[in-house]
Amino acid sequence: MSLLARWCHRHRLAVVLAWAGLLVALGAAVGAAGSDFGNSPTAQNTDSAKATALLRKGAGSAAGKSGRIVWRVENGTVTDSAAEQPMADAVKEIETAPGVTSVSSPFTATGARQISRDGTTAYATVSFEEDVSDAQVAQVKQLATARESAALHIALNGQAFTVNPEPNPVADAMGIALAFVVLLFVFRALWVAVLPIMTAIVGVGGSAIAVMLLSHLVTLSDTTLTLGSLIGLGVGIDYALFIVNRHRTNLMAGMGVGESIAKSLDTSGRAVIFAGLTVVVALLGMLTLNVGIINGMAVGAAVTVVLTVLAAITLLPALLGLIGPRILSRRQRRAQAGPRAQDASGAGTGLWGRWAGRVQARPKTFGLVALVVLAALALPTLTLRLGAADDGNLPATSTNRQAYDMIAKGFGSGFNGPLVLAVDAPTAADKAAAAALARTIERVDGVAGVSAAPMDDGQNVGVISVVPTTSPQSAETSRLIDRLRSDVIPPAEQGTSMKVYVGGPTAGNDDFASVLLGKLPLFVLVIAALGFLLLTVAFRSLLIPAVGALLNILSIGVAFGAIVVVFQYGFGASLLGLGAAGPIESFVPVLVVGIMFGLSMDYQVFLVSRMREEWARTGDNQRAVRVGQAETGKVIAVAATIMVCVFGSFVFGGMRVISEFGVSLAVAVALDALLVRMIVVPALMHLCGRANWWLPRSLDRALPRVSVEGPAEEPARWAGPGHEPETAGIGR
Template identity: 40%
Template sequence: MATFLYRLGRFSFRRRRIVALVWVALLVAAGIAASTASSPPDDDFALPGTEAQKAFDLMEERFPAANAGGATARVVFRAPSGEKITATENKAAVEKVVGELSGPQTAAVANPFTAKTISRSGTIAYASVQYKVPVQDITDATREDLEKAADLGRDAGLTVEMGGDVLFTEPDMGHGEIIGIAVAAVVLLVTFGSLVAAGSPLITALMGVMIGVSSIAALGATLGLSATTSTLATMIGLAVGIDYALFIASRYRAELIEGRDREEAAGRAVGTAGSAVVFAGLTVVIALAGLAVVNIPILTKMGLAAAATVVIAVLVAITLVPAALGFIGKRIFGRRVRKANPETGVPHPDAGAAGMGVRWARFVLRRPLAVLLAAVVGLGVVALPVADMNLGLPDEGNQPTSSTQRRAYDLMAEGFGPGFNGPLLLILDARGSDDPQAAAKAVGDSVATLDGVVTVAPAAFNEAGDTATITVVPDSRPSSTSTEALVEDIRDRADEYRKQTGAVVLVSGATAINIDFSQVMDDALVPYLTLVVGLAFVLLLMVFRSVLVPLKAALGFLLSVLAALGAVVAVFQWGWLAGLIGVEQTGPIMSMMPIFMIGVVFGLAMDYEVFLVTRMREAHVHGEKPGQTIVTGFKLGARVVTAAAIIMISVFAGFIGASDSMIKMMGFGLAVAILFDAFVVRMAVVPAVLALLGERAWWLPRWLDRVLPNVDVEGERLQRHLGGGTPPEQGERDAELSRV
C-alpha cells in the first residue's frame, strides 16, 4: 500500500498539469450533468416491513383517489373573547374566508358549518383545504392567496391560524459552508504560515465536494436523492476533504524539513500520510454505508451519498493534493522561512522544537491514571442526560411558538382535545369478511370502548366496498405514552377482530409511524454496531498490528458519542442554553439521530485515531520505547490533528444556523462529538491508556500476525524499498503505474 501510494504521489507531483486537468474536467462534467438534471425529489419517507407502511401501501392500492399526493391545509378560527364562532358576524367572516380559499390549485374546501368541525365550546372551528397538486408544485401565488384569505378573517376580529403541508418551504440551511470555510482558512493560515499553502487544502477539498454534490444533483431524480442528502454530503465531504488534504500537506512539509527534494517529499507524504488517509476514509465509508442495515430508504440514501463523497475526498487527497503541492513549490512555507532559507526553502533546524503537543504528552506520561479518570468521569457526567432521551418524529407541535403552524396546532388542541392533532387511522381490509359493513361497525364499536379513546368516526369505504378507513381520536397528545399504549392495545386486538369478523385491521397515523420508526431503530442498532464496529476493528487490526489499540479506539468512541448525545438531549430536549444556538422549541430527539450520529461519529473518530496513532506505531516500528513513541506521535501529529479537529468542528457548527431542526441538530451533535473525541478521547484518553499499557499496547498473537495482511501504513517496507532515500527507477515506476 505505502509503496504504491508513494509512486502515485510522485506521479501526481510530476504530471501535475495532467492530474489537475482531469479533476477539472470531472468537475465540469458533473456541473453540466447537474444543471441539466431534473429537480431533486422530496424525501420519500418509508418504513419497509412495518405495520404503518403496510397500511400506507394498502391505502395507495385501495384508495387511489385519496392518495393522489395533493397538498393539504387547515385554517383554524377562534372567536373573540366572550363570543361564539357561530354568532352572525363571526359566521359571516368565516364563510367569507372559506369563499376566498378557492383557487386554480384548490380541489375542495370543507366549510366548518356544513362539515360540523366546530368545537363543543362553540369558540373554535376549522376548515380543511385539499389541493390538486403535491407540495412541491404549490406556487407562491397559492400560498399568498391562503395568507390573504386568513387576513380577511383577522381584519374581522377573528383569530386565524394555518397549518398543513401546503405551508412547507425549503428550509434555510444557513451559511454553514461559508462559516466552515472561513474558519478553516484561518486555521490553515495559522498552521502553515502561508496564504498559498492554506488555500491549497481548501481548493482541493472544495473541488471534491462540488464534484460529489453535483453528481448527487445529477442523479437525484434517477436515484431519489433529495436536497437533504446533498446537505449531509456537503457537511461531511467538506470536513474530511480539508482534513485529508491537511494531513498530506503537513507530512510533505515534514519531509522537506528532513532535506528531501520536492518530488521525493510528495511521494513519501502520500506513501505514509496517504496510507492513513485511505484507511481513515475506509472507516468513514464503512460507517456511512452501513446505515443501509437499518433498512430505511432515506437513511440508506443519505449514508451512501455521503460515503461516495468521502471516497472522492480520499481520491482527491492522494492525487490532486500532491499535484497542487507541485504548483505551490516553496510557498508551502511562510515568507519568513523562505527568506531565511532562500536556496532550499527548508526551515532552521530548531523548527521542530518541542511544542505544546510534546509538553502535553509528557504531562500525560507523568500522570496517566489521573488524566484517564478525569477524562472518563467528565465525559460520563456529560452523557448522563442520555438516560432521559425521548425519541420521536417532529410535527407542527415542535414548530416555534411564533409560527402560525404552531399556533394552529395549539388552537386545535384547545378546541378539540390534544389527540385531535394526531388521530389514529385504522385501515380495515374486509376482503376476507362476509359482511364488510358489519365488520367495520363491530371494529369501530369495540375500539370506542377502549381506554383513551374520545371519538371513533364512522367507517369510510372505498368504491369497491372491500376496504374502509376508521379515524380514532385519542384523549392524549400524539407523542404521549398514553397514545402509544392505545396503539399497542388496538394492535394486540387485531387477531381477535380477524377471528370475529374476517377483516384485517392495521393501525397507521403519526403516532403509529413514530412507534414503528423507533422500533426499527431499536432493532437495527445491534446489527449495525456489530457490522460497522466489527469491520472497522478488523481494519484497525491490520493498520496497527495490535489487539488492544483497536479495542481502545472503539471504547473511546463509545464515550465520545454518548457524551455528544447527552449534550444534544440537554440542549434540544431540556432546553439548556437553547437560546444561544437558536433552538426556539424543545421537544423529542429525532428517532434517527442516535443511530445516525453513531455511524457518522464512529467514522470520523477513527480518522483521528488513525492519524495520531499511526505516528506512534511508526515510531514503535523504528525502535523507540513506549513512552517515547507517545511523545513522538504528539510531536509530529498533535498540532495537525488539533487543526483538523477545529476545522471539522467549525464546518459542522456552521450548520447550526440552519432553520431545519434536523440539520441544526445534526450540526450541533456532530460538532460536539468531534470536540469530545478529538480533544478528550484522542488527546487525553488515548495517550493515558497507551502509557499505562506500555509495550503491551502493541501485542498481537503470532497466529493472528501470520493471518492478517500487512498493509504497511507506517511505511516500513517503503523505507526498506527506498534504501535510505533512493527512489525507484523511472522505468519500474512507470511500469507499476501502467499496470494499476
C-alpha cells in the same frame, strides 16, 4: 502513492483544469436532469405500513397528497359573514383548481366538526391528485392566502403544504470562515489556510452535484445535500491539512518541492486514504439496516467522502506544486535550512511534547479522570427516545407552525396528528365489530375524539380516526398507540375475521423509530467489528484495535448524550432557535454512529500510525507512544477545532435535524480528540507496554499487509511475555 504525486506535480495545471472541467460537466448534467429527492421514511412489515397498504387497496389506487387550510379570527367567529364569505369563495375556487380532487369544507352539513367549539378556528382539507405538480400546489396556496387580512389569519400545513427548510448557505460560509481563521492563527501562513479549504470546497461541490444526479437512481432525502456538506467540509479540510502539514515539515527539513510532495503523499496521503476508507466503511455499514432512506443517505455521504479524498490526493498535490515554497511563512522560508528542533527524547519541546510527558508520567490518573468524564457525558443516552419532531418545533414564522398552533388552540394538540385505523371488515358481523370498536376507543384514556364513517354493504375497508389528547411527538401519544395495538384492538378482533391496523403519519413515525432502535445495537456491533479488522490489518495488533473500537463506542455515547440533553430535555434548544423539547429524529442516531465511528477512526489512524512508525524504528513502546502523541497532538487538535467550527456552524442553519447532527458531532469530536486521543489512548498504551504490538504469528501471516505510513522498516513484533521484541531491519 509517490508515482501519483509526482505525476500530479508535473502536470499540475492539467490536473487543476481537469477538476474544473469535471465540475462544469457535472453541473451541466444537473442543469439538464435536475434532482429527484424524496422524504418518505417507511418501515416495512409494521402495523402502520399495513394500514397504508390496506387503505390504498380500498381506494383502488394510490392516494395523492393532502393538506389543511386553517383560518382563525380574533374577534367574533368564523361563521360571521366577514370571515365566512371570503373563505367560502376561496374554497370554491380551490375546488376547481388544477390538480385538486376534492375539498372538505367546514361550511357544509358534514363539515361542522371542522369548526372549533368556540367558533374562532376552522379548517378545510384539500386532496390532490397523485401526480400533482409543485406549481399546482403553489397556486392553491396563493388562492388560500389571498383572503388574509388583519382580522382573518390564514396558515397551511399537512403533507402537501409542508415547506422543508432550505439549506442555509450562511452556515457553510460561517464554518469555512471559522476554519480559515483557525488555520491562519495556528500556522501563520496564508496558503496553509487557503489550500485545505479550497480542496474541501471542490470535493464537496463535486459530490453535491453527483448526489443530485444520484437522486434519480437512489431514494435520497433532501437533507442529504446538507448532511454531505457538513461531513465533506469537516473531513475534506482535515485530510488536506494532514498532507499540507507533512509537506511543510519536509520542506523545513530541506527537501525540494517535488520531492516533498511525493514523500507527503507516500506517508500522510496513505493515512488519508485509509482514514477515508474507514469513514466510507462505517457509512456503508448502514446498508445492513436495509432501510431505503437510510441507505440513500449513507450512499450520498460516502460519495462525498470519496470525492474529498480524491481531491486531497490529486488536486492538492497539483496546487502545492503551483504554490511552491510559499506554503511556508516568510519566517519559515528564511529558516528553511534545517529540521525543527527536538528534545533528547525525540518528542517536540512544545506544548504537546510537555503534555505527552505528563500523560506518560501519570497514565492511571489521567486515564481514569478522562474516562469518568466521558462516561458521565454519555449517561443521558440511556434515556434516548426516537421519534419525529412535529410542526410545533418549527420557527414561529413558518406557516406550518402557525397552522399547528391554531389547530392546537382551537381543537387540541392531538388534532395535529390523528391516528388512522384501517379496518378490513369483509362481513356484516365485521362491520358491526368495527362500529363497536370505535365506541370502545372513545372511552380509552388519552383519546380526545373518535370518528368513523359507516361502511356500505359493498365496502370492505373502513377508517376510524382517533384524535389523541396529546401532541404527535408526545411520549403519551406513543403509549396510546401501544395501548390500542396491545389492549384494545385484539379483544375486538377475537371471534371475527376483522383486521385493524393503526396507521397515519404519527403511528408511521413511531414504527420507524422502533424499527431503527431495534436495529441500532446490531449496527454498532457490525461497524465496530469492521473497524477492528481494518485497524488490525493497519497496525498488526489486537489490543490497539480493541481499545479503539471500545473508545469509539464511548465517543458515540457522548454524541448521543449531547443531543438528548439539548433536544430531548430542551436545555438550550429554545435559545438556539431549535424548537422545544421533543424526541430525536429517528435516523439521526444511526447516521451519527456511522459518521462518528469513521471520524474517531481517523484520529486513531493519524495518532497510532505515527506511534507505529517510531516503534518500527526503535522497538521502544514508551518512546513510541510519547513521540507519536507529541508530534500529532497539534495537528489533531487543529483538525478537531476545524471540525467543531464546521459542525457547530450547522447548528444555526434553521433545520432541526441538521442541528441535531451539528450539536452531537461537534461535542463528540471535541471530546474525542482532546480526551480520548490525547489522554485515554496514550495512557492505556503506556500501561499496556509492548503488549500493544502483539499479534499471533499465524494471524500475522494470514492478514494482508497494508502500509498506512508508506514504505518503512518492518515493525518490531512482541512474541508475548518473557520474550524480547523481534525486529527486522532495525538495530537491537
